[in-house]
Amino acid sequence: MVDATAGSTVGTPVDPRDPAGPVGPVGPAGSAGSAVGGTAGDAGLLDRLEEYRTELTGYCYRMLGSAFEAEDAVQDTMVRAWRALDRFEGRSSLRSWLYRIATNVCVDALNAGNRRARPVDLTAATPVAQAQLTARPEVTWLEPVPDGRVLPQPADPAEAALARESVRLAFVAALQHLPARQRAVLILREVLAWKASEVAELLETSVASVNSALQRARATLAARDPQRTDPADPLDEGQRRLLDRYLAAFESYDMAALTALLHEDATLSMPPYDLWLRGHDDIVGWMLGVGSVCRGSRLVPTTANGTPAFAHYHPDPEGGFTPWALMVVETRDGKVSGITSFLDVQRWFPLFGLPDRLEG
Numbered sequence: 001m002v003d004a005t006a007g008s009t010v011g012t013p014v015d016p017r018d019p020a021g022p023v024g025p026v027g028p029a030g031s032a033g034s035a036v037g038g039t040a041g042d043a044g045l046l047d048r049l050e051e052y053r054t055e056l057t058g059y060c061y062r063m064l065g066s067a068f069e070a071e072d073a074v075q076d077t078m079v080r081a082w083r084a085l086d087r088f089e090g091r092s093s094l095r096s097w098l099y100r101i102a103t104n105v106c107v108d109a110l111n112a113g114n115r116r117a118r119p120v121d122l123t124a125a126t127p128v129a130q131a132q133l134t135a136r137p138e139v140t141w142l143e144p145v146p147d148g149r150v151l152p153q154p155a156d157p158a159e160a161a162l163a164r165e166s167v168r169l170a171f172v173a174a175l176q177h178l179p180a181r182q183r184a185v186l187i188l189r190e191v192l193a194w195k196a197s198e199v200a201e202l203l204e205t206s207v208a209s210v211n212s213a214l215q216r217a218r219a220t221l222a223a224r225d226p227q228r229t230d231p232a233d234p235l236d237e238g239q240r241r242l243l244d245r246y247l248a249a250f251e252s253y254d255m256a257a258l259t260a261l262l263h264e265d266a267t268l269s270m271p272p273y274d275l276w277l278r279g280h281d282d283i284v285g286w287m288l289g290v291g292s293v294c295r296g297s298r299l300v301p302t303t304a305n306g307t308p309a310f311a312h313y314h315p316d317p318e319g320g321f322t323p324w325a326l327m328v329v330e331t332r333d334g335k336v337s338g339i340t341s342f343l344d345v346q347r348w349f350p351l352f353g354l355p356d357r358l359e360g
Contacts, residue, residue, distance in 0.1 A: 164306030
């Protein structure tokens, strides 16, 4: 078993599962690197830790369902690993050691009891005639994430496709129904392709226990039936045409053209509001009613959670366009199956590197 405990400069042991401790820049210039663990000037070791940041962020995002909490968890992991470098004896790979620390950080966070969700996971669809906008706290919601923050670029196209599939909103939302350790087992075994023996060592349990947890996790996910969406990287010609038509229909506010692109059971949701709508009539009814404030908007293509997305800008009365929503568009069999508009643009536009306004 890997010794993942760390020693401070005064010899006090620190358990990397302990959530206490600073979370700041890691390395010689940071609060951690200059006073603890490895050699402050050893940039090579720091570089080795940083090599794993993207894949660890993807792992923590799947575990926690929050882009910001995932980045905090990875930073915490890096700080604890840096502190412990002088105690790391190489009995396992540096990668598996980092995953052990990250798993402990995430499990501790999840033991606080919070489970993130989408509006479709919390309430029934609402007929547009009864629609009311009721906001819930930020910690309620599954968060979008930029692909570049969580998806390394493996050489194998099949691995890349699996990675994108496993950060889809529907899949990550389904993961939130699993207990923390089952969640870790399923991600490590099914997404990251770890061996059962490797997961057992990481979780300090038996192979039989890992296999049992995986079986239970698979059964729970099968019951949740996270709907598949078309792969988005690279987009095929049909998908590009679909998204071009969607952009044109939305910007012209042509409801006939828009509904022609939607599945009959397509959904529309708008976190932080718990309202969600299903089907052509209710979606169009919303967009021609309360949603008509979106008339005259502009969309800028981007990607989120392995699927196409748009930065949605509203016309500004003083000229140009201002941020309104990050619109994640899920497609299936050549049509749009789901639209999730994340309205907290002060959080999402900086995270996605999107401009804070468009000129007219």
